Amino acid sequence: MLNFVIHRIYVSILVAITVSVIGFSLLRISGDLAAELAGEDASTEEIAEVAKAYGLDRPFHVQYFDWAGKALSGDLGRSLFTNELVVELITDRIGVTFKLAIYSLILGLLLAVPLGVLASTRPNTWIDRMALGLAVFGQAIPNFWLALIMILFFGVTLRWLPISGSETEWHFVMPTLTLGLTVMPQFMRLTRTGMLDVLDSDFIRTARAKGLNPIRVLFKHALRNAILPVISLAAVVFGFLLGGSVIMESIFALNGVGFLAFESIQRQDFPVVQSIVVMLSFIYILLTFLSDVINAQLDPRIRLG
Amino acid sequence: MTDDSRVLEAKNLSVEIEVPAGILHAVTNVTLHVDKGETLGIVGESGCGKSITSLAIMNLLPSKATRTASKLQLEGKDLLSLSERELASLRGNSMGMIFQDPMTSLNPVYRIGEQLEEVYIQHGKGNRKEARERAAYLLDKVGIIAPRERLSQYPHQLSGGLRQRMMIAMTLMCEPSLVIADEPTTALDVTMQAQTLNLLSSLQDEFKMGLILITHDLGVVARMADRVLVMYAGKAVETGTSQQVFDHPTHPYTQGLIQCIPVPGKTSNDGRLGSIKGMVPALIGDLRGCMFRNRCAYVSEKCHASEIQFNQISPGRGYRCLLEANECADNLEGNLGTEIVQ
Ligand SMILES: Nc1ncnc2c1ncn2[C@@H]1O[C@H](COP(=O)(O)OP(=O)(O)OP(=O)(O)O)[C@@H](O)[C@H]1O
Numbered sequence: 001m002l003n004f005v006i007h008r009i010y011v012s013i014l015v016a017i018t019v020s021v022i023g024f025s026l027l028r029i030s031g032d033l034a035a036e037l038a039g040e041d042a043s044t045e046e047i048a049e050v051a052k053a054y055g056l057d058r059p060f061h062v063q064y065f066d067w068a069g070k071a072l073s074g075d076l077g078r079s080l081f082t083n084e085l086v087v088e089l090i091t092d093r094i095g096v097t098f099k100l101a102i103y104s105l106i107l108g109l110l111l112a113v114p115l116g117v118l119a120s121t122r123p124n125t126w127i128d129r130m131a132l133g134l135a136v137f138g139q140a141i142p143n144f145w146l147a148l149i150m151i152l153f154f155g156v157t158l159r160w161l162p163i164s165g166s167e168t169e170w171h172f173v174m175p176t177l178t179l180g181l182t183v184m185p186q187f188m189r190l191t192r193t194g195m196l197d198v199l200d201s202d203f204i205r206t207a208r209a210k211g212l213n214p215i216r217v218l219f220k221h222a223l224r225n226a227i228l229p230v231i232s233l234a235a236v237v238f239g240f241l242l243g244g245s246v247i248m249e250s251i252f253a254l255n256g257v258g259f260l261a262f263e264s265i266q267r268q269d270f271p272v273v274q275s276i277v278v279m280l281s282f283i284y285i286l287l288t289f290l291s292d293v294i295n296a297q298l299d300p301r302i303r304l305g
Numbered sequence: 306m307t308d309d310s311r312v313l314e315a316k317n318l319s320v321e322i323e324v325p326a327g328i329l330h331a332v333t334n335v336t337l338h339v340d341k342g343e344t345l346g347i348v349g350e351s352g353c354g355k356s357i358t359s360l361a362i363m364n365l366l367p368s369k370a371t372r373t374a375s376k377l378q379l380e381g382k383d384l385l386s387l388s389e390r391e392l393a394s395l396r397g398n399s400m401g402m403i404f405q406d407p408m409t410s411l412n413p414v415y416r417i418g419e420q421l422e423e424v425y426i427q428h429g430k431g432n433r434k435e436a437r438e439r440a441a442y443l444l445d446k447v448g449i450i451a452p453r454e455r456l457s458q459y460p461h462q463l464s465g466g467l468r469q470r471m472m473i474a475m476t477l478m479c480e481p482s483l484v485i486a487d488e489p490t491t492a493l494d495v496t497m498q499a500q501t502l503n504l505l506s507s508l509q510d511e512f513k514m515g516l517i518l519i520t521h522d523l524g525v526v527a528r529m530a531d532r533v534l535v536m537y538a539g540k541a542v543e544t545g546t547s548q549q550v551f552d553h554p555t556h557p558y559t560q561g562l563i564q565c566i567p568v569p570g571k572t573s574n575d576g577r578l579g580s581i582k583g584m585v586p587a588l589i590g591d592l593r594g595c596m597f598r599n600r601c602a603y604v605s606e607k608c609h610a611s612e613i614q615f616n617q618i619s620p621g622r623g624y625r626c627l628l629e630a631n632e633c634a635d636n637l638e639g640n641l642g643t644e645i646v647q
């Protein structure tokens with residue numbers, strides 16, 4: 001197991017370096033940053049001055065190492081717009097984003113896994129059809145629309161829940177419901193097909209031939225095997241939730257990183273955008289690493305193979 | 306009625322499976338019994354219903370299958386009237402099953418020890434510690450060196466032969482009175498096959514369980530079985546002691562099978578031996594007449610129309626054919642040494 005973890009860490013670091021180079025260069029090649037910073041009416045001299053001031057006139061690799069070195073010591077620069085430290089901007093907001101992502105992921109899994117297991121034990125019955133119907137419904141409905149419907153119903157008509165802000169836990173109920181229902185179908189389908197596959201396998205027949213309690217057969221012997229791909233997917237979805245909740249954060253005026261990214265792109269605040277992009281990539285890498293480790297913990301063939 | 310030594314008794318056991326094309330008669334009116342310490346060999350070609358018969362006894366049939374029987378008793382207990390819950394309490398406990406493929410029959414994500422111990426604990430035989438003792442004891446019994454270390458290994462770390470021994474040990478955890486081994490050696494290489502069969506028969510001597518040994522290898526049956534049930538197309542076509550069946554095969558199908566056993570030095574090595582010409586008929590729909598008639602050398606008009614009765618020659622000895630027993634014996638005389646395979 002230790003060897004496995006060390007190897008994974010090594011791979012993750014390599015990927016992280018690659019990603020940071022790509023993230024850094026994407027922004028450089030997306031246009032002439034100095035020209036954009038200097039403004040539309042700036043003269044060539046002014047642009048050159050701006051470039052010098054921000055160090056944009058140096059060779060690419062020098063800029064990269066300068067940036068990466070500072071980033072490693074926790075200095076991501078300042079926002080071009082508010083002049084606040086980027087690190088502070090992000091740390092102020094990341095809590096909200098994390099909270100929403102975690103709540104949504106947990107809700108999605110809590111709904112999806114039992115439903116998927118139930119559906120798989122009764123394939124092609126009304127339970128199964130209902131579960132699949134729910135999945136199709138969840139996938140077909142755009143989440144912003146679901147969010148608006150909920151705001152109208154629970155927020156405006158019934159006045160049960162606050163419709164904007166992130167001050168209390170109540171503020172997270174509707175965004176969580178919306179995102180949870182959005183991510184649920186993929187988990188449900190994967191659990192169901194995984195279980196159907198596993199339930200058909202020889203070792204499940206063996207477990208039944210041993211006279212084991214059916215619940216034990218289902219949850220101990222089948223689910224442990226069927227859950228592996230669900231965990232990998234959960235890591236990806238979590239990354240998606242962290243980076244992709246821009247729309248939800250905007251609709252519910254949740255002051256998270258997604259919203260910050262959205263604002264910063266509009267203002268061409270490149271130190272902020274660059275930091276968010278690289279940070280999210282790192283989170284993805286970390287999540288993939290974690291899901292690999294969990295998978296290895298659950299499946300000895302990966303761990304010892 | 307049943308005496309104490311009767312482990313399993315099945316009368317007119319039938320299994321029908323619902324398939325898209327209709328009703329598949331996988332097993333039809335099979336009657337069999339197994340006594341304590343005795344081995345019943347079930348032989349027949351692929352698809353003749355051997356596995357379905359054993360799954361029907363264990364109540365492990367696929368959900369589309371229906372089982373009927375006029376009698377099905379395990380140690381005098383009527384299996385037909387028990388609930389699934391009660392049956393589960395017998396499975397792995399009084400009756401156990403060894404499957405064909407040891408590579409896929411163990412759960413890849415749990416340690417061998419866990420998989421052995423859980424069946425002992427499930428049936429209330431003892432606590433975790435006692436289960437571990439029992440597991441180590443049985444691994445030693447099945448000839449595994451350093452059993453305690455093996456218990457903490459995972460299936461993928463063991464070879465096929467070792468895994469099958471694990472399966473055998475697992476089946477014996479609760480000391481069942483009936484063990485069904487469904488082609489336990491088919492997936493193993495030749496040396497492992499012989500070792501595993503020897504192991505099974507010595508364990509049987511020691512634990513005195515009734516054993517149903519399913520195979521399509523007549524050589525294995527000849528070596529291991531006390532009595533033989535030959536199946537064809539879901540029906541019993543011949544029964545008897547091993548000696549009776551091998552020395553005086555009566556049904557044309559059995560005769561064909563026995564003539565197809567390669568005899569060293571006597572048969573040419575053209576690679577086509579070991580099979581009777583022709584195909585097993587589909588078992589779907591309304592079946593009438595002798596199912597073997599499309600492959601039988603002695604087929605007559607009557608074989609097409611009527612339901613072929615099972616002729617009981619003596620208790621435990623019988624065959625399903627319209628021919629008289631002495632006619633069958635004559636067929637064999639005339640045919641021995643001639644090639645059925647083309
Ligand atoms: N799950 C199933 N669904 C439909 N038909 C099945 C199923 N399982 C078995 N059958 C059919 O039932 C018949 C008997 O199958 P069975 O598995 O008992 O054969 P077998 O004698 O064990 O053969 P083999 O030597 O290949 O293991 C076959 O015609 C097979 O096609």
Ligand code: SF4
Nearest residue numbers: 595598601608626627
């Ligand atoms: S009943 Fe007829 S077809 Fe069937 S085995 Fe006997 S002789 Fe052959």
Ligand SMILES: [Mg+2]
Nearest residue numbers: 355356357487
């Ligand atoms: Mg079979």
